[in-house]
Amino acid sequence: MQRIGVGLVGWGTVGSGVVRVMLENAGAIESRLGVPLELKRIADLDLERERPVSVPRSMLTTRADDIIEDPDIQIVIELVGGLGFAKTVIRKSLEAGKHVVTANKALLAHDGNELFGLARERGLSIGFEASVAGGIPLIKSLREGLASNRIQTIFGILNGTANYILTRMSEAGLSFRDALKEAQDLGYAEADPTLDIEGIDTAHKLAIASAISFGTPIQLDHVYIEGITGIDALDIQYAEEFGYQLKLLAIARINERLEMRVHPTLIPRNHVLASVKGAYNAVHIEGNAVGDIMLYGMGAGMMPTGSAVVSDAIDVARDILNHTPGRIPPLAFQFDKLNDIKIKPISDVSTCYYFRFAALDRPGVLSKISGILGKHQISINAVIQKGRHAQESVPLLMITHEALESNVRKALDEIDNLDVVIGKTSLIRIEKSAR
Amino acid sequence: MQRIGVGLVGWGTVGSGVVRVMLENAGAIESRLGVPLELKRIADLDLERERPVSVPRSMLTTRADDIIEDPDIQIVIELVGGLGFAKTVIRKSLEAGKHVVTANKALLAHDGNELFGLARERGLSIGFEASVAGGIPLIKSLREGLASNRIQTIFGILNGTANYILTRMSEAGLSFRDALKEAQDLGYAEADPTLDIEGIDTAHKLAIASAISFGTPIQLDHVYIEGITGIDALDIQYAEEFGYQLKLLAIARINERLEMRVHPTLIPRNHVLASVKGAYNAVHIEGNAVGDIMLYGMGAGMMPTGSAVVSDAIDVARDILNHTPGRIPPLAFQFDKLNDIKIKPISDVSTCYYFRFAALDRPGVLSKISGILGKHQISINAVIQKGRHAQESVPLLMITHEALESNVRKALDEIDNLDVVIGKTSLIRIEKSAR
Known part of the structure; x- marks a missing residue:
């Protein structure tokens, strides 16, 4: 019986989620896919750390190359994060003829165009559903479910940490500093929260979602970015008196020119996005056929992100089984149809x-x-x-x-x-x- | 250059939406698909009626067979509705080797198992995204985006007419009769609103969504159904005093046994579904990996339903281009893995x-x-x-x-x-x- 072999590089929080989903749901996955999706090998520099899931020692290695070079592995899941070694892992995997699944929004926002080009040359798939909005099937919805539309607007709450902080500032009247500290104590914010609170993580995700929606290459440099560090709780309260809620919003809109911006934004209190609280993410999309739709769920975390990574691996496995790698272009539009729409500064x-x-x-x-x-x-x-x-x-x-x-x-x-x-x-x- | 030919049988409201989406977004569709998706022929008994979109007279016919027998047509879109002739159109299309896209939830709820079996025998695809929750890519999300999950619960507001009526009863204190009349005057409810207000349409959709979620055949007979005709506006007001909102909810939940039920339901006012107003639909899903996610949008209407139908046709066209018909099993699970989970009455x-x-x-x-x-x-x-x-x-x-x-x-x-x-x-x- 045919089976699809998967290797995981980077065994952190999301990696543990991937392992749990693959092991706990193996039966359901095989029932859908038709063949087993088998976790063969896990690479991480630190194999001793306590983790919420355990696997046989023989499955573990400290060398990513053990996965990249393993002939029984067809899909490499990259969860190293960051721009350096993660890129090496993806490049080498593609060069070795492996398909790739990644949750790495920073890397794709910076180097996605190059990596997608490489995958295309090699006839391989790169899945990246988990890179934007965690467990929410946003990429699939934009790329396939709404494929008949001309997308007009994306409004997204794409960073759970920032949304948690703003929710607490609004509901408990906390200062930015106190809300950030609370988020850190609860594990919602990292020790260095820069990417989250400065809007950079949100911008990475917007750059990816925007390319897929509007048929352009990924253009991170053209995203205007303003974070939430300068927000005074006073302004949140006053704005609420005017009937508004404050959110760190990712906005992309096409109107002859393309505008992409991330900044604190007031939205009417009865807007569907206004009720998105705490660490949840949500994306409001307007298409010229579908009208407005919203997708809502957990944008981060071990299991939700694991859900997206493994669902993506199932998709890639179908490409392998059907001999249809790159069946759907990574950025939704055919490579030769991507164009640089003029940017509105x-x-x-x-x-x-x-x-x-x-x-x-x-x-x-x-x-x-x-x-x-x-x-x-x-x-x-x-x-x-x-x-x-x-x-x-x-x-x-x-x-x-x-x-x-x-x-x-x-x-x-x-x-x-x-x-x-x-x-x-x-x-x-x-x-x-x-x- | 290759092109995919599409024929439309049934030119009503949704049919007009399909025509508009295919014509207005032809460029975007071709840029995504790689080849044109071409509307070749439209069949309807009434060709004289005023419609919101016009096509060349030569494209029109009163005979569905002209479409089913046309060698240039690979995909037949069935928008006749109902159980009788619609089924004949789909059967004959499959027998003639055509792929099918349909929005017909009543037919699929009753005869989907049989039609999917027939498509499978013939090596053909049936797309039916538009049959549940209109423009919202629910089927795709359940079947692919959440494929790594064991789905545990579905809560859906799946009928915009009923939701409109309940919203007006809640917000304006209208009686059921007055709210129904208003919905009819505004075109949200049909002259014979039975399917909508008795919960039957919602049950059709739940039967389909439930099969896809839990790996069973479609089992409409096992859905418990109660409509909203007996709701007294008084109870809506009183329940609001207790902190609840009334919705006509479709509920499916697996817990050893499978429960499927449609009835007026009180949900806490801060539940994400409580704020779904008017003619909108929304579905709240729980998966054991993704946690809870919600999809929200227009569940009916010319353009939103047209969006889903044409996006589905694009999906089917990819199956044609890649020679991978039935690439994903219609009910998400492989045919031989579908099983009759015991029903909880x-x-x-x-x-x-x-x-x-x-x-x-x-x-x-x-x-x-x-x-x-x-x-x-x-x-x-x-x-x-x-x-x-x-x-x-x-x-x-x-x-x-x-x-x-x-x-x-x-x-x-x-x-x-x-x-x-x-x-x-x-x-x-x-x-x-x-x-």
Whole structure:
């Protein structure tokens, strides 16, 4: 009986999930695939560490090459992470004629175009469902389930750590620092949380999802990135008074030009994404046929990510069994149809804004500020002046109608230089609707 | 250059969506598929009716056989609906060597096992993504995206008409009749709404989704079905006071035995499905690896259903191009692995309940009722007696802990025969959590 051999390189948290899923669900997997999907070998530099799943010692090795060179292994699962050795593992696996499954969004965001090209030359598949939104079958939905659509917009909550922190800031009124510390204590954030809180991880995922949606190569360099480290809990509370929820949103939209941006974003409280709490991820997609749909689930974690990795391996195994490697192009569109859609830089983006001005409580201040805004074609939708707290300055809150980012920046430069304004203005972008 | 020819049988609302998607998105489809997907012919008995899309007259015919017999057509899209002629179209198409795409949940729920068997014998594919949850790629997610999981539970809002009616009853306090009339006036409900409001359409979809999830043949006969026609707006309001939202839910759960049921269900107001309003559909799935995920979108309508039909045709076209018909078994599991899991009848289901007793306002009534409940192992979680309205009877509301349906029925028989109870007790089942 035919069987498909799988080797795992990198036995961390997600690796343990992959092992558990492959062992615990082996029967269900074989019933679907028709042949066994067999875990043959696991490589990791540290074989002694305590892990939530155990395997026979004979299955273990410290040398990735033992997997890459094993003739009984057809699929290499790369879970090393990062850009260096992970790339070597994937390259060498492809060069050795192995198919690859990976969860490595950083690597694909940087070098995916090159690696997909190499896989194509060799007639091999690369599965990467787990790289975006963890257990949610987002890549498959975009690439196949919505294949008849022209995708117009993606709005994603793609980083559970950042979403957990913002949820706690909103619900418990914690400061950013305290919410981050809590997330670290609970294991939701790493000791070095930079990639998560600076929006970089979200940008990696958006770059991949955007390429698949719009038929372009992966273009990480064109994603505008702003993290959540500068968010004041005060602005979350005030924005809620206006009816908004704050999320770190990945936004990609095509409208002649392609805009891709990651930044803290206010969305109406009744938007489907507003209720996505804690460590959950969700992606709201608009297609010109399907309308709007949303996919929701755990975007990280041992078992959800393991689910995506192993489901991907099943897909690749079907390619092997049917002799149809690369049956679906990795970026959804045929290689020769990928094109560089012109990028809309952040300065050309139009959206609505929330401002908090640190203005002195003097007559004429509102008039000065609104005068500068008007001069830059920024029109005001709502204003609240928070009561006097016996402080010198009072928070002056404002929601604008749609305005051009470059105009907003010019206006805020002028406003922040007024002598009645004694601190830097807080700015948070708003997306009024899904559209 | 190779091209895939498509014929459409049944040019109604969804048919018009299919035509629009195929024509408007032809470029994007070809860029993904690699070859054109070409609409060759449309058959409908009524060619004169005004439609939202126009095609050359030469493309039209009143004879389905013109499509089934056309050697340039490889994929027949069946959108006739119903059980009679639709089945003939699919059978004859398969017998003529054509692959099939259909949105016909009623037909598949009744005769899917037979039709899938026939397709398999002939080495052909049947796509039916559009049959459950419209534009949402649910079938693909269950069958492929979550292929590494053992699926444990499905909770679905699968009928937009029923959900619209319940949403309006909840939000505007409308009676069932008025909400139904409004839905009909707006085109959300048909002149004969029986399939939608009696839960039958939802049951068709649940039977299909359940088979794919749990590895059984389609078993419509084993779905317990209760519609929303008996729902009193009063119970929706009272249940909201207890913190619940009412939905017509499709529930399938495996726990040694398989339970499949469709009935009005109270879910906690903070459950992800509680916020699914109006004509939207959503499905909440639990897998033993992925945890809980939810897919949300439009479950019906010209363009969303057209999106699913054409995406399915693209999938089938890939099977044709790669010579891999039936690449993935229609019911997710290999034919020889499908098995009849023992069914748990509704009488053996344990769940929580909401009761509204029409009790006389006399001393000792609560004691009598709770005595009978206790005798049948039904323990009470919460009780509210609504104030006296100078009526003879007062609504006595109760939420139970988990209890066995057969015990509940025995208890209510006794209670409804008490002389202090002057009307039939209202019963609504509760699902406390996703699990």
